[in-house]
Amino acid sequence: VTDQVIERERPVVLAADDDEDILALIAFRLERSGYTVILARDGEEALALARDERPDLAVLDVMMPKLDGFALTRRLRTDEATSRMPIILLTARAQDADVQRGFDVGADDYLRKPFNPQELRARVQAILGRR
Amino acid sequence: VGLLLCAVYAAVPTHFVVFRELVLYTVTEVGAVLAILIGVAVYRPAAPTAWLLIAAGLAFTSIGDLLFGVYEVIGRNPFPSPADGFYLAAYPCLAAGVVVAIRCQGRAQDRRALIDAAIIAVSAGLLAWAYIIQPAVSGDLTPFEAAVTSAYPIADIVVLAVTLRFVMGSHWDAPALRLLVLGLFLTFVGDFVYQGDVLGGAGGNTVFVNTTLLLGVVVMGLAGLHRSMAALTAPTEGLSERTERPDSLRFVLLAGACMVPPVVLAVQAIRGERLFVPAVVTATVVLIALVGARFADITTRAFRAADREAALRQYASALLAAEGEEELFAVARRAALAVVGGRGVDIVRAGSGTGRAGDVVVAPVEVRGEVMAELVADADHAGVSRSRNSLAIVATELALALEREGLLATERAAVLALAERNERLAELDRMKDQFVSTVSHELRTPLTSMIGYLQIVLEGEAGELNPEQKHFLEVVNRNSDRLNQLIDDILFVARIDAGKLSIEKEWVDLSKLAREAGESARGAARRTGLDVRVSADDELRVWADPVRLGQLLDNLLSNAVKFTPEGGVVSLDVAPRGGDVRVEVSDTGVGIPKDEMTRLFERFFRASTGTAARGTGLGLQIVKTIAEAHGGTVSVASRVGQGTTFTIDLPMRSDGAEAAAR
Numbered sequence: 001v002t003d004q005v006i007e008r009e010r011p012v013v014l015a016a017d018d019d020e021d022i023l024a025l026i027a028f029r030l031e032r033s034g035y036t037v038i039l040a041r042d043g044e045e046a047l048a049l050a051r052d053e054r055p056d057l058a059v060l061d062v063m064m065p066k067l068d069g070f071a072l073t074r075r076l077r078t079d080e081a082t083s084r085m086p087i088i089l090l091t092a093r094a095q096d097a098d099v100q101r102g103f104d105v106g107a108d109d110y111l112r113k114p115f116n117p118q119e120l121r122a123r124v125q126a127i128l129g130r131r
Numbered sequence: 132v133g134l135l136l137c138a139v140y141a142a143v144p145t146h147f148v149v150f151r152e153l154v155l156y157t158v159t160e161v162g163a164v165l166a167i168l169i170g171v172a173v174y175r176p177a178a179p180t181a182w183l184l185i186a187a188g189l190a191f192t193s194i195g196d197l198l199f200g201v202y203e204v205i206g207r208n209p210f211p212s213p214a215d216g217f218y219l220a221a222y223p224c225l226a227a228g229v230v231v232a233i234r235c236q237g238r239a240q241d242r243r244a245l246i247d248a249a250i251i252a253v254s255a256g257l258l259a260w261a262y263i264i265q266p267a268v269s270g271d272l273t274p275f276e277a278a279v280t281s282a283y284p285i286a287d288i289v290v291l292a293v294t295l296r297f298v299m300g301s302h303w304d305a306p307a308l309r310l311l312v313l314g315l316f317l318t319f320v321g322d323f324v325y326q327g328d329v330l331g332g333a334g335g336n337t338v339f340v341n342t343t344l345l346l347g348v349v350v351m352g353l354a355g356l357h358r359s360m361a362a363l364t365a366p367t368e369g370l371s372e373r374t375e376r377p378d379s380l381r382f383v384l385l386a387g388a389c390m391v392p393p394v395v396l397a398v399q400a401i402r403g404e405r406l407f408v409p410a411v412v413t414a415t416v417v418l419i420a421l422v423g424a425r426f427a428d429i430t431t432r433a434f435r436a437a438d439r440e441a442a443l444r445q446y447a448s449a450l451l452a453a454e455g456e457e458e459l460f461a462v463a464r465r466a467a468l469a470v471v472g473g474r475g476v477d478i479v480r481a482g483s484g485t486g487r488a489g490d491v492v493v494a495p496v497e498v499r500g501e502v503m504a505e506l507v508a509d510a511d512h513a514g515v516s517r518s519r520n521s522l523a524i525v526a527t528e529l530a531l532a533l534e535r536e537g538l539l540a541t542e543r544a545a546v547l548a549l550a551e552r553n554e555r556l557a558e559l560d561r562m563k564d565q566f567v568s569t570v571s572h573e574l575r576t577p578l579t580s581m582i583g584y585l586q587i588v589l590e591g592e593a594g595e596l597n598p599e600q601k602h603f604l605e606v607v608n609r610n611s612d613r614l615n616q617l618i619d620d621i622l623f624v625a626r627i628d629a630g631k632l633s634i635e636k637e638w639v640d641l642s643k644l645a646r647e648a649g650e651s652a653r654g655a656a657r658r659t660g661l662d663v664r665v666s667a668d669d670e671l672r673v674w675a676d677p678v679r680l681g682q683l684l685d686n687l688l689s690n691a692v693k694f695t696p697e698g699g700v701v702s703l704d705v706a707p708r709g710g711d712v713r714v715e716v717s718d719t720g721v722g723i724p725k726d727e728m729t730r731l732f733e734r735f736f737r738a739s740t741g742t743a744a745r746g747t748g749l750g751l752q753i754v755k756t757i758a759e760a761h762g763g764t765v766s767v768a769s770r771v772g773q774g775t776t777f778t779i780d781l782p783m784r785s786d787g788a789e790a791a792a793r
Contacts, residue, residue: 028587032592116582116583116586
């Protein structure tokens with residue numbers, strides 16, 4: 001596997017959530033801001049998409065069927081192809097321990113649900129703009 | 132009275148023959164017989180035969196004495212006379228009485244006593260042969276006279292042997308029995324001295340002899356009158372299974388008895404008399420055989436005792452290793468069989484009815500006053516009567532083991548129940564956590580869509596809104612925020628209830644937190660035209676959880692904003708105060724009635740003055756919990772219509788701060 005950089009006109013963001021409405025919300029907001037958004041409805045689908053499409057960033061819900069956000073993040077980090085992809089976790093959980101756990105498994109940022117779509121956009125831009 | 136009569140008898144001069152020999156002697160003897168009969172009637176021994184036989188013996192003696200006295204009075208002295216017949220009949224009665232007593236006491240199997248009595252009787256027999264029978268037989272008597280003369284010492288030795296056997300093998304602690312034994316010995320001594328005197332030709336000491344004999348009769352009569360007389364035939368505990376205790380008196384007696392043959396031989400040799408070699412040799416051989424048997428008996432006993440002890444030791448450890456009642460019973464059964472030497476015992480559980488006919492209960496197995504089983508045994512088996520003590524130990528140890536087993540079972544059940552309950556509680560705890568997590572997720576997911584899309588619409592991303600639409604959607608948005616806050620508060624309180632509120636302390640600048648809280652409160656305050664003033668300029672470091680402290684300030688401020696009418700002022704002051712810091716949140720709001728102050732921190736309580744305001748009723752509880760988790764206190768002062776001030780005092784450093792500060 002070579003560390004080739006795929007040149008694309010628009011950065012690609014992978015969004016994973018089992019809730020269609022939230023998925024559509026993320027897609028709407030980010031598409032408007034100039035990103036290509038690919039969608040996954042569960043953790044396994046997200047993992048497959050991340051490997052196949054090599055997105056520039058992933059927005060992952062924590063509570064997902066098949067593979068939850070923490071486990072998915074850990075898997076993405078161990079896979080060489082996706083180990084350096086920035087990840088933003090979305091969590092509806094209240095416990096602060098969950099936030100810590102998210103960073104422990106390798107997430108770059110995290111956003112509590114409910115979130116302001118503008119804030120999500122700002123964080124995505126902040127991370128991708130850094131590059 | 133009897134003793135008095137004896138004294139009188141001894142004191143009265145010999146020439147008052149009629150009075151002395153007939154009246155006094157007969158009255159005394161008849162009195163003794165009556166005393167025994169009265170004793171039997173009054174104390175009712177279980178087996179009266181023994182006493183009746185002794186009484187019969189005394190009665191025969193009495194008749195003999197009466198006849199003898201009559202001969203003496205009329206001056207004739209035939210030999211043998213009918214009196215001798217009665218005298219000789221008396222001895223078997225006395226001996227039979229004692230034998231019956233031995234049997235009734237359950238002592239028939241005591242080999243030691245039998246052998247010891249035999250040893251002494253043999254030596255006494257040798258003496259009798261040498262000094263009484265031999266002279267009589269060798270004298271110029273007719274065969275009939277010789278036979279009658281020899282019959283006395285033989286009868287005496289029989290009584291002596293039986294008495295010794297009784298003394299050595301039985302319980303004779305009771306006063307009545309001691310008196311009886313004393314009486315029998317006095318009779319023996321009197322007889323022997325009399326016979327020695329008569330044959331030695333020195334008839335002078337008849338007063339002593341007769342007084343001794345009479346005293347013996349009186350003592351036996353007294354024995355019959357004593358209230359302990361029934362002990363003669365009372366069954367006693369089984370034979371002691373211990374090896375013989377050293378009893379020096381008994382051994383001296385036995386050694387002395389064994390010395391008799393050589394001493395007789397020596398005396399005869401010194402006096403130059405004829406040597407009774409066959410008699411001495413016979414006696415010696417018999418004595419050696421008896422001593423040999425005695426030694427064999429001692430050795431056997433020692434081995435048996437050692438075996439029993441080993442069996443009991445093994446039993447004790449086997450009981451410890453056994454588990455469950457059935458196994459304990461099996462172990463005890465094996466031990467009981469080992470103790471008695473193979474057969475004849477069993478342990479029968481209460482109510483099982485499997486015991487064999489003819490078995491007797493040796494020992495009950497009692498657990499807390501309840502007979503759980505019985506150790507039964509074949510009463511005729513010699514090993515059983517020998518091992519009664521060991522069998523009782525087997526039963527007692529089984530009872531203890533059963534009790535321990537019961538306690539262990541109870542404890543095991545309790546431990547199991549406790550573990551189950553703990554498991555259930557842990558499961559409930561997990562379910563609660565799961566529930567909180569699920570509720571949190573399920574409530575927030577729809578709220579995420581609602582708030583997210585509202586934001587997009589409000590930002591004009593989905594087309595321009597007219598002012599009215601925008602206003603209405605802002606109302607929706609505000610209430611969505613409230614709903615979100617409500618969910619947060621409920622989950623927070625749920626966590627407090629579960630004892631899962633985590634406080635992660637670090638050094639925090641309280642002034643900075645206060646400024647941030649004031650900033651976010653201003654957003655809501657602007658809508659109602661409130662002025663939010665924050666006085667927190669200098670850095671104020673406290674050891675606290677920044678998230679929780681921010682939550683506390685937010686709650687206090689949003690409360691103040693909610694309950695303060697338009698144009699009012701909400702102020703937040705943060706300042707050091709001694710070793711503490713003081714946080715004051717004041718408003719110019721509606722105030723709280725005095726009688727409602729105490730209920731202020733109750734869950735879902737809302738003051739009557741705040742009807743127009745909306746809140747969850749959880750905010751102050753959260754404030755109080757956070758303050759107390761930091762070692763702080765909350766107080767409130769309020770005046771209806773003028774405003775309310777909440778004061779939080781927090782220690783700058785609470786637990787662990789010292790270590791972290793270094």
